Amino acid sequence: MDTIFALASAQGKAGVSVIRISGPLALTAANQICDHPLPAKGRGLRCLLDLDGSQLDEALVLSFAAPASFTGENIVEFQVHGSTAVVSAVLDRLTKTPDLRLAEPGEFTRRALENGKLDLAQVEALADLIDAETEAQRKQAQVVLSGGLGQLAERWRVDLIRAASLIEVTIDFADEDVPVDVTPEVTALLSAVAQDLQAETEGVKIAERIRDGFEVAIIGAPNVGKSTLLNMLAGREAAITSEYAGTTRDVIEVRMDLGGLPVTLLDTAGLRDTDDHVEGIGIELARKRAEQADLRVFLVELDEAIDLKMQPGDIRLQPKADMRQDSDSSISGKTGQGVNRLVSHISDTLKDRSTQVGVATRTRHREMMLAAMRSLTEAQLVLQRGSEFYEIAAEDIRSAVRSLEMLVGRVGVENLLDEIFSSFCLGK
Known part of the structure; x- marks a missing residue:
């Protein structure tokens, strides 16, 4: 895995600018430009030095050891004086550091996704939070960024896996006397999840309006x-x-x-x-x-x-x-x-x-939830046809689980990632 760096704060003159390094060699790279070594985890005031030993700036330097960081990797952040000249000089020095390269747009956040620090819905919410202009937009983005949609999806997923497991137990012991009829519990689980999904899909249009206006x-x-x-x-x-x-x-x-x-x-x-x-x-x-x-x-x-x-x-x-x-x-x-x-x-x-808004905020969320609802509807219809069709019902439930996993980016979303991260700046 490459070690990457970029300006993490906005371009232009500011009181303080933040430059971030992330990857296995983050601490090693940072120590090459600091006047004395950094701890693996902590903070300190350091002079940042050019290759000839001249001082570039005096900065507050923060170090985070993996996996306790935004990306899940080793991270070092330099809080430098926010002049264009200082930022340019420090970035130029990092460019000359071996085994370091400039980050691509959204690469820090993409690594957070790949390392399990964020799910895909949280990544989308982070983009919304950066773009938020009103209080309603901020609040909506914060709910999803805090994991609200991921928690819902996981709860639904657990219930559906239990429903599928109950059916599969019945299939496995089809030639034996199963003491309990699992159909009522399975039906209740499917109905509860379908009802939640219906409520969430109805709120997506309002959520989109809060985001887009x-x-x-x-x-x-x-x-x-x-x-x-x-x-x-x-x-x-x-x-x-x-x-x-x-x-x-x-x-x-x-x-x-x-x-x-x-x-x-x-x-x-x-x-x-x-x-x-x-x-x-x-x-x-x-x-x-x-x-x-x-x-x-x-x-x-x-x-x-x-x-x-x-x-x-x-x-x-x-x-x-x-x-x-x-x-x-x-x-x-x-x-x-x-x-x-x-x-x-x-x-x-x-x-x-x-007030009718739910946690899901995007058309993509709605499409995945509708796909899960269609699979659950099929499963409920198949269950009514009797135990000889349980295997088909189990597959319909598994299909619904896959839709929920796509909702939070666990499977089947590779084709979306480049488009999503292209909207991020280099330092995010």
């Missing part, structure tokens, strides 16, 4: 103040506004944090009949994005017909509240009247939906 579309006729409202919500001139109808011809997106949730606001083209070909394309795009959005805010008059079907949770408001007497059901992007009430409404609605 909910979409809220602002809809209405031309010139009702949609772009003005978007600009007020965004706190900047994100969309062009004018007194001329049809100014917005494309979907304008603004990403923001609402109550700890990631939300993308969509300013759509005004819905109307038009002979303008370009505006017509924009209106059709607006319809499609509005239909796909998680929530829609309709700016319409009380007696105005809505050309799109309202969904549960959608909000209907009268536009231009600054020009009305009754402001309880209206809003103004120009003056801000009713905007705080709208933000609270959107936040409360999306937070309520977020």
Whole structure:
């Protein structure tokens, strides 16, 4: 196994930068540039020296002995002064150290996976945590990173292995009198796991929205103040506004944090009949994005017909509240009247939906759990046909176990790893 190194903190000037070495020769390599040897496990202040003996920097150096480290290997970390020049000089010195090479993207985390320090779901959660911008994203990533999905998968796996074992015992002693009918216990185990899997798969869509962002579309006729409202919500001139109808011809997106949730606001083209070909394309795009959005805010008059079907949770408001007497059901992007009430409404609605989230967070998780559910459904149907079909039921259960092992990366995911780790930086 090669010994690798990389900058583990962000590029650019900082108070402190962290450079990491991992592998069997990590301590040996580190001792070649420190002014005096490091302990196998511990910390200390060291001068880092160039090949000619000149001082590169004074650093706090941490050493971790395998397997008690992030990668499960020997690790040394240099906490150096975070100037570009210092970091560059130390990395250049490590490049000249024998038997050391620069890490590939995500290689530290990949080694943690290969050495059993993380499962695949935790690796994905680590990537999500690094990318987290809102409190909801952070919390969701932390649950999976702490092993929540892996623990669930292991519990399901244990129950299914027991169910398969009970069936196989019956098969092995088919010619003898088995004192206990195992079918009720097996059926109960399969039903319980299938019920858990069903609940988790239903929460994946919400989990994906927390990770990628909910979409809220602002809809209405031309010139009702949609772009003005978007600009007020965004706190900047994100969309062009004018007194001329049809100014917005494309979907304008603004990403923001609402109550700890990631939300993308969509300013759509005004819905109307038009002979303008370009505006017509924009209106059709607006319809499609509005239909796909998680929530829609309709700016319409009380007696105005809505050309799109309202969904549960959608909000209907009268536009231009600054020009009305009754402001309880209206809003103004120009003056801000009713905007705080709208933000609270959107936040409360999306937070309520977020309570349905489970531990699984990705489409890949959902696909593996659905595959396991299909196998369990087949097993339950086969069990009803009698003991002569138990061998088929046992194989269906084993198939479900394999799907769960793929969920956490134990088997059959080699083709996914390059794609997953390519999104990581060199030092992670």
